[in-house]
Amino acid sequence: MINTINKIETKILFLDKDNLLSHLNKYDYIFMITHKKIEELITKSMFCDFQYKTIFIDEGESTKNLSTIESIINELALFGCNRNSLVIGLGGGVVSDITGFIASIYMRGINHILIPTTLLGMVDAAIGGKTGINFQNRKNLIGTFKQPENIYIDLSFLDSLDNKEILNGFSEIVKYGLIYDKNLFFELVDNFNQLISLQNIDKLKEIIIQCYRFKEKVVAKDQFDKGERMILNFGHTVGHALESYYKDEGISHGDAIYYGMIVESYISYKIGLLKIYEFKKINKFISSIQKFEIKGLNIDKLLNYIKMDKKQSIAQNRFILLNGIGNGVIKNNIEKEIIKEALDKI
Numbered sequence: 001m002i003n004t005i006n007k008i009e010t011k012i013l014f015l016d017k018d019n020l021l022s023h024l025n026k027y028d029y030i031f032m033i034t035h036k037k038i039e040e041l042i043t044k045s046m047f048c049d050f051q052y053k054t055i056f057i058d059e060g061e062s063t064k065n066l067s068t069i070e071s072i073i074n075e076l077a078l079f080g081c082n083r084n085s086l087v088i089g090l091g092g093g094v095v096s097d098i099t100g101f102i103a104s105i106y107m108r109g110i111n112h113i114l115i116p117t118t119l120l121g122m123v124d125a126a127i128g129g130k131t132g133i134n135f136q137n138r139k140n141l142i143g144t145f146k147q148p149e150n151i152y153i154d155l156s157f158l159d160s161l162d163n164k165e166i167l168n169g170f171s172e173i174v175k176y177g178l179i180y181d182k183n184l185f186f187e188l189v190d191n192f193n194q195l196i197s198l199q200n201i202d203k204l205k206e207i208i209i210q211c212y213r214f215k216e217k218v219v220a221k222d223q224f225d226k227g228e229r230m231i232l233n234f235g236h237t238v239g240h241a242l243e244s245y246y247k248d249e250g251i252s253h254g255d256a257i258y259y260g261m262i263v264e265s266y267i268s269y270k271i272g273l274l275k276i277y278e279f280k281k282i283n284k285f286i287s288s289i290q291k292f293e294i295k296g297l298n299i300d301k302l303l304n305y306i307k308m309d310k311k312q313s314i315a316q317n318r319f320i321l322l323n324g325i326g327n328g329v330i331k332n333n334i335e336k337e338i339i340k341e342a343l344d345k346i
């Protein structure tokens with residue numbers, strides 16, 4: 001065990017055979033939810049000393065649906081999963097959202113652990129206990145809150161990850177820097193290429209722990225997403241709108257969030273929360289990251305998507321902004337003209 005940080009109920013550990021075995025020994029049956037492709041990456045030596053039943057699910061966002069849940073429950077029931085069984089989610093955010101949801105409803109709740117295999121999973125999706133599946137084209141419309149017992153991190157999973165997926169995960173790390181930790185942000189600016197090409201794994205490990213600590217702290221104050229947790233949505237109000245707008249062109253979540261962070265930083269500058277040189281620094285850095293090219297944007301249409309964002313209330317708009325780099329704040333009632341001007345920065 002390299003590192004342990006106490007959380008609400010969850011611990012984050014770096015994966016090794018001993019810590020995993022001692023955890024798993026207390027369960028009758030173990031079930032692992034994963035994708036075929038990821039199971040092939042498992043080093044057999046890590047998992048060879050215990051018996052588990054693997055349940056494969058398809059890859060991709062479209063797998064997060066009720067029929068996947070039904071088929072997993074069928075398998076769990078068929079193979080005798082009981083309240084003293086454990087479910088392991090081995091994969092990215094799709095696997096962790098599904099695994100957490102299953103663990104929260106099967107027999108009114110059984111224990112689960114997560115082994116995130118994407119960077120986004122390690123710094124975001126596995127942390128905080130939100131689970132979700134999509135329903136009738138609406139993302140995460142159905143979901144629960146269920147904390148995993150432990151989260152096990154193994155950075156070697158990142159070796160096989162596409163560069164696009166690494167950049168996707170980094171968008172959330174940049175977000176943490178901007179809303180929470182100025183030094184982290186400047187560290188990313190200075191070392192970005194080295195970090196995204198996985199040339200400095202020790203530094204990346206430190207950064208993952210920092211992100212975990214930050215999210216854990218926010219979640220501990222607002223486990224059920226009623227207030228403070230909204231801060232984690234910096235870049236996401238505009239980002240989610242861009243994801244809906246360019247859904248058919250295939251914009252990634254990370255790319256949409258990068259653009260969202262530029263727009264929301266500009267709004268922060270316009271209402272006097274951020275200095276112009278701070279905005280310029282953010283804009284220059286994020287603009288230098290290779291990403292989806294935005295073309296033919298109709299700002300009024302995008303504004304309609306922004307209104308549909310989950311965090312908006314009927315009466316007033318709501319944005320997460322920056323009161324200086326490293327300090328996220330929630331603000332309501334931003335003038336439409338300022339939002340439009342900011343969207344022009346895309």
Ligand SMILES: NC(=O)c1ccc[n+]([C@@H]2O[C@H](COP(=O)([O-])OP(=O)(O)OC[C@H]3O[C@@H](n4cnc5c(N)ncnc54)[C@H](O)[C@@H]3O)[C@@H](O)[C@H]2O)c1
Binds near residue numbers: 038091092118128161
């Ligand atoms: N619950 C939360 O708090 C939370 C937070 C953020 C995101 N999410 C959810 O997470 C999902 C996105 O997660 P994601 O970005 O990890 O995507 P993902 O789970 O779809 O994984 C991306 C792709 O990478 C592949 N992959 C995973 N690990 C790999 C590895 N080690 N090597 C090679 N390929 C690998 C997957 O098979 C998949 O094709 C979304 O559904 C989102 O809603 C949830």
